[in-house]
Amino acid sequence: MSAFTTVRTMLGHQPRASWESRPHAAVVATKVIILTALAAAVVIPILTVVATSLTSEQELIDSGGWVLWPSDPTLDAYTKVLRGGVVTHATLISLGVTVVGTAVSLAVTILMAYGMSRPGMFGGRPLTILVLLTMFFSPGMIPTYLVVQELGLLDTLAALIVPVLVSAFNLIVLRGFFQGIPAELFEAARMDGAGELGILFRIALPLSAGAVAVVGLFYAVTYWNMFFNAILYLNDSGKWPLQVILRQYVLEGSPLAESTFDTVDATSSRSIQMAVVVLAMIPILVIFPFVQRHFSKGVLTGAIKS
Amino acid sequence: MARTPSNAGRRFRRDRGLLLLALPGALYFVIFHYVALAGNVIAFQDYIPFLGFSGSDWVGWGNFSQAFSDPAVLVAVRNTLEIFVLQLGLFFPLPILLAILIHSITYKRIASVMQSMLYLPHFLSWVIIVALFQQVLGSTGLLNQWLGAADIGLVDVIGNPSAFKPLLVAQLIWKDCGWSMIIFLAAIHRVDDQLHEAAAIDGAGYLRRLWHVTLPSMRPIILLMLILKMGDVLTVGFEQIYLQREAVGPQAAEVLDTFVYFSGVVDGNWGYATAVGLMKGVIAAAMVFGANKLAHKLGEDGILR
Structure with missing residues (x-):
């Protein structure tokens, strides 16, 4: 019995309030089955893709095309796609756009969110309306395209960043956080003669680290997952990010450029295809666990109210 | 309190440092949302990129009247609305149910x-x-490999036009059902425990409390999400559909957004496609404001007061 109690405690069991009745065993069983099915629905597709990317051609043929667990894991598929061909190039472009884009977006968003966070400030209300209205209308694909064209951004990697530079939602989230910091802290710092940038870096940012991390994740995911804007704005296939290559190679099954592989490997083998899918998922699978714990801390739900 | 010019001037001098910080972001919003919005004037033109705004011919409402008699637009409207109704009926309630299920787990770590x-x-x-x-x-795929091994017939879902719309909704559920739950979960957490206790002491079981305590407390947030969803009535997932359109053909898969892209950017009917996109935007905005008005009538705050 004590082992049972230990397991319950480890899983964070919360005792019911005295007025709550215990659910029927059948209800509990149904719940366990539903939760297991939900977990399997998320995990199995991802697991089978990862497993297949780690499996040798021969084992795949023997098993009928798919495995859930490779018996003899091999990194062959990854060494092939990362040998310096199209996929390597596209991965580097995606990494570059994601790093630069996230940095610039975060900087502009933080500055603007702080710059409109002071209660009763000059121009505060018009600025807020300027931002909020954009959440209710979109200029449309073609008018936005024309602006990108007029700015001379077509066929440059900046076209993947500038048109989505600031998200109104992220901005409002951060502004809400800055406004939640007691005004006396800011006033005291101003009395001490600190400039606005100094106050931002020494007071506002350290107190909103969780919210900044979440907003940073949102931007990073936007840039890493960017697909259609690349199709729309970039004709030069040499500038295409990983998602576009992934679509070409996995969804449409077109072989990668010959320079990537020697003739023996030129067929688009499934483990190589799946290795490209995994490459496109990895940064998200790696960063996500570190940031997701901030989700629950009111970062997002606070914003909805404003 | 009347704001005298000198007061405004003083506030400006006090806040100009802040305003300077906000400037780059404000410029972005002006250029990519407000200036871009003005680009919709080409909806009234036979726009030719080489000639530009000033050189292209004005055609008045011609593009709009053409859209009303274009069978391709009708197909796109019908597909868009069908997908929206499926999303609303099949997707929208799920995150609420999922939030209730997750909240009922008594093991915090699980x-x-x-x-x-x-x-x-x-x-x-x-x-x-x-x-x-x-x-x-x-x-x-994996499922057909298993079905084949078990000697059960194969399923044909991908690339089957009649399964296309349910497939879209299934993908949306897989991707976003969990994430959409977050807001409802927060709403359930905020329900006052004393209400539950009082109801339980009066003899209400779990389901009765769910119906009479939990759901009424979630009503404002459910309504808010519904209003926001109304704004998406004509936006049903561009990338998702674009990626799979070729496999099933435009008859089953063309929606308004993909129509704008293929007719405008790919086929070069810039003015015409912009007109279709503009109508879509106007209707979507009207839907949000209409739903908001309705929420006021039902005694809720909605999104705008």
């Missing part, structure tokens, strides 16, 4: 692991989601 796991798919790109579905449900 609940938090489930949450993380269910949030994850939201952060995967549509290209990856479509690839995953193809690998699992495709004709040579």
